[in-house]
Amino acid sequence: MKRPTIHDVAAAAGVSRGTVSRLLNGDRYVSTTARVAIERAIAETGYVVNRNARSLVTQRTGSVVMVLSEPHEKLFEDPNYSVMIRTAVRMLAERDMSLVMMVAGDDGDRDRVIRYVRGGHADGVLLLSTHAGDRMVDALVDTGIPAVAQGAVIGRENVIPYAAADDREGARQMTRHLVGQGRRRIAAITGPMDTPGGIQRLEGFADVLGRKAAKRLIEHGDWTQLSGESAMARLLERVPDLDAVFVASDLMAAGALSTLRAAGRRVPEDVAVGGFDDSSVAATTHPPLTTIRQPLARVAEETVRLLLALIDGERPENPVVLPTMLVVRDSA
Amino acid sequence: MKRPTIHDVAAAAGVSRGTVSRLLNGDRYVSTTARVAIERAIAETGYVVNRNARSLVTQRTGSVVMVLSEPHEKLFEDPNYSVMIRTAVRMLAERDMSLVMMVAGDDGDRDRVIRYVRGGHADGVLLLSTHAGDRMVDALVDTGIPAVAQGAVIGRENVIPYAAADDREGARQMTRHLVGQGRRRIAAITGPMDTPGGIQRLEGFADVLGRKAAKRLIEHGDWTQLSGESAMARLLERVPDLDAVFVASDLMAAGALSTLRAAGRRVPEDVAVGGFDDSSVAATTHPPLTTIRQPLARVAEETVRLLLALIDGERPENPVVLPTMLVVRDSA
DNA sequence: TGTGTCTCTGTGAACGTTCACAGAGTCTGA
DNA sequence: TCAGACTCTGTGAACGTTCACAGAGACACA
Numbered sequence: 001m002k003r004p005t006i007h008d009v010a011a012a013a014g015v016s017r018g019t020v021s022r023l024l025n026g027d028r029y030v031s032t033t034a035r036v037a038i039e040r041a042i043a044e045t046g047y048v049v050n051r052n053a054r055s056l057v058t059q060r061t062g063s064v065v066m067v068l069s070e071p072h073e074k075l076f077e078d079p080n081y082s083v084m085i086r087t088a089v090r091m092l093a094e095r096d097m098s099l100v101m102m103v104a105g106d107d108g109d110r111d112r113v114i115r116y117v118r119g120g121h122a123d124g125v126l127l128l129s130t131h132a133g134d135r136m137v138d139a140l141v142d143t144g145i146p147a148v149a150q151g152a153v154i155g156r157e158n159v160i161p162y163a164a165a166d167d168r169e170g171a172r173q174m175t176r177h178l179v180g181q182g183r184r185r186i187a188a189i190t191g192p193m194d195t196p197g198g199i200q201r202l203e204g205f206a207d208v209l210g211r212k213a214a215k216r217l218i219e220h221g222d223w224t225q226l227s228g229e230s231a232m233a234r235l236l237e238r239v240p241d242l243d244a245v246f247v248a249s250d251l252m253a254a255g256a257l258s259t260l261r262a263a264g265r266r267v268p269e270d271v272a273v274g275g276f277d278d279s280s281v282a283a284t285t286h287p288p289l290t291t292i293r294q295p296l297a298r299v300a301e302e303t304v305r306l307l308l309a310l311i312d313g314e315r316p317e318n319p320v321v322l323p324t325m326l327v328v329r330d331s332a
Numbered sequence: 333m334k335r336p337t338i339h340d341v342a343a344a345a346g347v348s349r350g351t352v353s354r355l356l357n358g359d360r361y362v363s364t365t366a367r368v369a370i371e372r373a374i375a376e377t378g379y380v381v382n383r384n385a386r387s388l389v390t391q392r393t394g395s396v397v398m399v400l401s402e403p404h405e406k407l408f409e410d411p412n413y414s415v416m417i418r419t420a421v422r423m424l425a426e427r428d429m430s431l432v433m434m435v436a437g438d439d440g441d442r443d444r445v446i447r448y449v450r451g452g453h454a455d456g457v458l459l460l461s462t463h464a465g466d467r468m469v470d471a472l473v474d475t476g477i478p479a480v481a482q483g484a485v486i487g488r489e490n491v492i493p494y495a496a497a498d499d500r501e502g503a504r505q506m507t508r509h510l511v512g513q514g515r516r517r518i519a520a521i522t523g524p525m526d527t528p529g530g531i532q533r534l535e536g537f538a539d540v541l542g543r544k545a546a547k548r549l550i551e552h553g554d555w556t557q558l559s560g561e562s563a564m565a566r567l568l569e570r571v572p573d574l575d576a577v578f579v580a581s582d583l584m585a586a587g588a589l590s591t592l593r594a595a596g597r598r599v600p601e602d603v604a605v606g607g608f609d610d611s612s613v614a615a616t617t618h619p620p621l622t623t624i625r626q627p628l629a630r631v632a633e634e635t636v637r638l639l640l641a642l643i644d645g646e647r648p649e650n651p652v653v654l655p656t657m658l659v660v661r662d663s664a
Numbered sequence: 665t666g667t668g669t670c671t672c673t674g675t676g677a678a679c680g681t682t683c684a685c686a687g688a689g690t691c692t693g694a
Numbered sequence: 695t696c697a698g699a700c701t702c703t704g705t706g707a708a709c710g711t712t713c714a715c716a717g718a719g720a721c722a723c724a
Contacts, residue, residue, distance in 0.1 A: 003452055005710055016674045021712060029672055048451035052384040052393070053710030056679045061384070063432070068418075082413060086400075089435045093444060098453075099433045100395070103421045112425060119380035120335055121430075225615065254616040283557065284586040286618030337680055348704045353682060361702055385680035388709045 004045040012041035024049060064092055064307065065100040065122040067113055069130045080296060081128065084150055087300035088126060091308070097123070110136040118143050124307045127153065127160065132194045146310035150303045152196040152319065161310065161318035163302035165294035167197050170324035171204025174246050174274040174292050177326055179208065183244035183272055187217040189231040189256060191248045201248040201276060217242070221252045228255025236263055244272040244332065250279045250291055257285055257331070272332035287330035295322045336377040344373035356381060396424055396639065397432040397454040399445055401462045412628060413460065416482060419632035420458060423640070429455070442468040450475050456639045459485065459492065464526045478642035482635045484528040484651065493642065493650035495634035497626035499529050502656030503536025506578050506606040506624050509658055511540065515576035515604055519549040521563040521588060523580045533580040533608060549574070553584045560587025568595055576604040576664065582611045582623055589617055589663070604664035619662035627654045 006024075010017045015034050023030050023038050030038075041047070055061050066088060068081065088099050100122065104110045117125060117140055125140055125147040132154035140147050141159055149162040178186050188205045191198030198220075206214040219234050221227035228247060232255065235242060247253035253275035257267060265271045267287055275282055275291035282289040302320040309316040338356075342349045347366050355362045355370050362370075373379070387393050398420060400413065420431050432454065436442045449457060449472055457472055457479035464486035472479050473491055481494040510518050520537045523530030530552075538546040551566050553559035560579060564587065567574060579585035585607035589599060597603045599619055607614055607623035614621040634652045641648040 007710080017711080018674055018713090019672080022673090025712080029670090031672060034672080046450065048447050050388070050451065050710050051453060052387040053679090054712070055384040056382070056388060056681085056710080057712045059679080066433075085417075085433055086435055089433055093434075093441070098448070101398075101417055101421050101431045101433055102425075103418055109425070115380050116430070118378065119382065121383060251612075280583070281613055281616045284613045284617050338682095339680080349681080350683090350704055351702080354703090357682080361700090363702060366702080382680050385709090386682070388680080388711085389682045391709080 003050075004047045005050070006047070008045050009038060009041045009047045012045055013037040059120070061121055061123050062096065063098045063100050063122050064088065064124045064126055064311075065102055065113070065116065066126040066128065067102050067104050067130075067136075068128050069104045069134065069136075080150070080300075083296045084126075084128060084300045084303070087297065088304050091301070091304045095308070104134075104136060110134075110139075114139045114143075117145050120145075124148075124311045126150070126303065126307055129195075130160075146307060148303055148307040148310065150299060154194065154196060154199070157319065161306050161316060163299050163306055163320040163322065164196065165296075165299055165324050166321045167200035167324075168204040168207070170276065170292040170294070171201040171246065171248070172207050173204075173324065173326045174276065174290075175205050175208040177290070177328075178244045178246060178272055178274055178332060181244070181272060181332065185217070185239060185242040186244040186246065187219070187235050187239055187242045188214065189219050189221050189228060189235070189245060189247045189252055191221060191223050191252075193220065197276075198248065205246055221248070221255075223249050223252060225251045225255040228252030229259045230255075232256035232259035233263075236260075236265075242271060244274070246274045246276075248276050250275040250277045250282045250285075250289055253289055253291070253331075254281050254285050257289075268330065268332050274332045278327050282327075282329070285331070290329045290332035291327050293325045293327050295324070298322050335382075336379045337382070338379070340377055341370060341373045341379045344377055345369040391452070393453055393455050394428065395430045395432050395454050396420065396456045396458055396643075397434055397445070397448065398458040398460065399434050399436050399462075399468075400460050401436045401466065401468075412482070412632075415628045416458075416460060416632045416635070419629065420636050423633070423636045427640070436466075436468060442466075446471045446475075449477050452477075456480075456643045458482070458635065458639055461527075462492075478639060480635055480639040480642065482631060486526065486528060486531070489651065493638050493648060495631050495638055495652040495654065496528065497628075497631055497656050498653045499532035499656075500536040500539070502608065502624040502626070503533040503578070503580070504539050505536075505656065505658045506608065506622075507537050507540040509622070509660075510576045510578060510604055510606055510664060513576070513604060513664065517549070517571060517574040518576040518578065519551070519567050519571055519574045520546065521551050521553050521560060521567070521577060521579040521584055523584075524552065524554050529608075530580065537578055553580070553587075555581050555584060557583045557587040560584030561591045562587075564588035564591035565595075568592075568597075574603060576606070578606045578608075580608050582607040582609045582614045582617075582621055585621055585623070585663075586613050586617050589621075600662065600664050606664045610659050614659075614661070617663070622661045622664035623659050625657045625659050627656070630654050 006017045006020050010020045019034050020038050051062055092099055102113050104113050127149040130149055130153045137153055137156055147160055149160045151164045152162050153160045190202045219231035221231045247256050253273055260267055260271055267273050275289040278291045278293035282291045299322055306316050338349045338352050342352045351366050352370055383394055424431055434445050436445050459481040462481055462485045469488055479492055481492045483496045484494050485492045522534045551563035553563045579588050585605055592599055592603055599605050607621040610623045610625035614623045631654055638648050
């Protein structure tokens with residue numbers, strides 16, 4: 001009934017536990033006879049190594065913790081997370097490592113994360129959507145455990161390596177596209193200025209249109225559809241003659257579309273709308289959104305690769321920035 | 333530099349490790365003087381218990397593994413997962429347990445999951461979107477480790493406890509709503525018949541319209557938007573005079589909407605469309621979808637509660653089925 | 665033949681806990 | 695006053711690994 005241990009395998013194979021351990025850990029110096037006997041014994045007994053016992057002596061846990069920094073009440077439908085989780089699970093599995101999830105929604109959560117990592121329960125930390133000025137980040141860095149982020153951690157770009165889509169260049173692509181369509185009064189709805197996407201996408205917009213010119217044509221949103229609606233309403237009020245708007249996320253763009261429709265503006269005839277993300281809503285809005293696709297899968301891969309390199313003691317390049325792509329549909 | 337152990341705490345507090353351990357594990361029989369000394373020592377040393385060492389002797393891991401049964405290449409945007417992960421993380425954290433993620437996309441993955449659980453690395457298993465006839469399920473049950481599912485595991489309803497939304501009643505609600513609107517030729521686009529949602533939502537539809545009558549007005553989709561488009565096209569071909577369609581998911585409904593629009597049918601004037609899920613696309617389609625909202629958060633909670641009860645050795649009721657809600661927008 | 669190197673093996677100690685047990689002290693009630 | 699119960703404490707053993715070390719045997723080369 002009890003789970004077989006390395007002793008059982010050793011006994012069944014007629015060798016000592018040392019030899020079994022050596023085989024398990026890929027050491028050389030195991031004779032072929034021993035090897036086949038042990039492999040048979042493992043198969044027969046259904047032995048699987050006890051990671052706790054192993055960790056106890058090796059001081060490595062074989063696991064990585066992924067920390068989501070969103071408040072609990074916010075349901076995240078962000079496909080980022082999904083891709084990230086899958087990618088991490090897959091890449092870790094290749095090394096027989098596992099992924100532990102934690103959420104850092106409030107201070108209690110953050111303390112738990114810090115305690116967990118400080119307790120040595122993870123070989124590495126994967127940070128997602130970490131907020132600017134989060135003290136947890138510094139605490140994690142202090143533990144000395146390798147940590148990386150998906151997307152820059154504002155203010156800690158040099159201490160937390162990260163991989164990200166090239167938000168800035170993406171925004172430039174879209175803005176150039178709007179300009180290329182002959183649009184002259186191009187406004188923008190941005191994300192929150194304490195997120196890397198919020199900042200970089202606005203920067204890209206300003207890169208093309210010029211700092212001062214751009215500044216007057218901007219409204220801020222908070223990534224939600226509702227905020228897109230109201231930001232669009234404010235823009236229409238302030239800049240009634242606008243003929244294009246670059247919206248920093250598809251969800252906000254969906255909101256902007258309904259405001260425009262309610263205001264009787266035709267898209268794209270009267271106003272062109274450019275989104276960002278190429279999320280699932282982009283294809284379902286009416287009209288379908290012209291948007292910027294991020295290489296989510298590659299960002300996820302590079303983020304995990306960064307962490308694994310760090311765990312292996314390497315000094316990987318930082319940051320890893322990956323190109324975006326313009327996806328032209330009907331809205332612009 | 334080294335991480336403090338229970339010995340260090342004991343020494344700093346002037347007691348033995350036994351006493352520290354007792355305090356840590358909530359045993360009674362610890363004097364107040366000892367208690368305060370130990371608590372101070374813990375704070376001073378920054379001690380945090382080594383779970384590996386603990387697990388080694390207690391034979392409990394303090395972790396639960398969540399298994400996603402989707403192929404790797406399928407990007408899941410399903411908010412189900414997000415809610416589930418957050419809920420599980422939150423509820424487990426209350427017990428100081430952690431959540432390990434695994435993906436069961438192919439046979440290799442499934443073997444890994446089985447090995448992991450058989451190795452005693454988790455106190456419980458949380459199954460998500462498990463497919464009918466998955467041999468992994470039986471292997472997991474064989475380990476004797478508590479396992480529950482979110483949504484029924486087809487063919488294993490009695491061996492794997494589960495919590496789910498009342499898909500069948502939800503489908504009835506929508507169908508009755510369409511009937512109540514005076515629609516007479518009501519068709520349906522269903523999900524795959526090897527998923528509980530696919531089966532139950534069709535059952536509910538048939539409950540209201542009658543088995544034989546319903547059967548002729550059905551096309552199958554695979555939950556994707558594209559499949560919704562083509563299923564709608566097939567329906568229009570077969571049943572040109574339909575005046576309503578119940579679509580078993582919002583994403584497929586979004587596909588159906590574009591097919592209808594392309595065919596020149598007005599929604600809801602010519603054809604009423606009812607969705608299911610109340611996902612984010614439901615609000616962004618044109619017109620916004622009338623749909624069925626599932627109590628995702630409660631389903632997640634009940635699923636985790638089920639698992640925790642099982643881990644505690646209780647025999648919880650099975651299944652837990654939670655009511656859905658009709659959300660009326662413009663499409664029906 | 666002797667020396668050194670290489671391959672392979674077994675063994676004791678250690679990792680950091682919990683648990684069972686034994687024992688000391690205090691309190692209660694007959 | 696004494697027995698018994700209750701409170702509190704420390705200690706040794708065990709959990710299942712890995713690691714360093716010592717040593718045995720085989721082989722090559724001088």
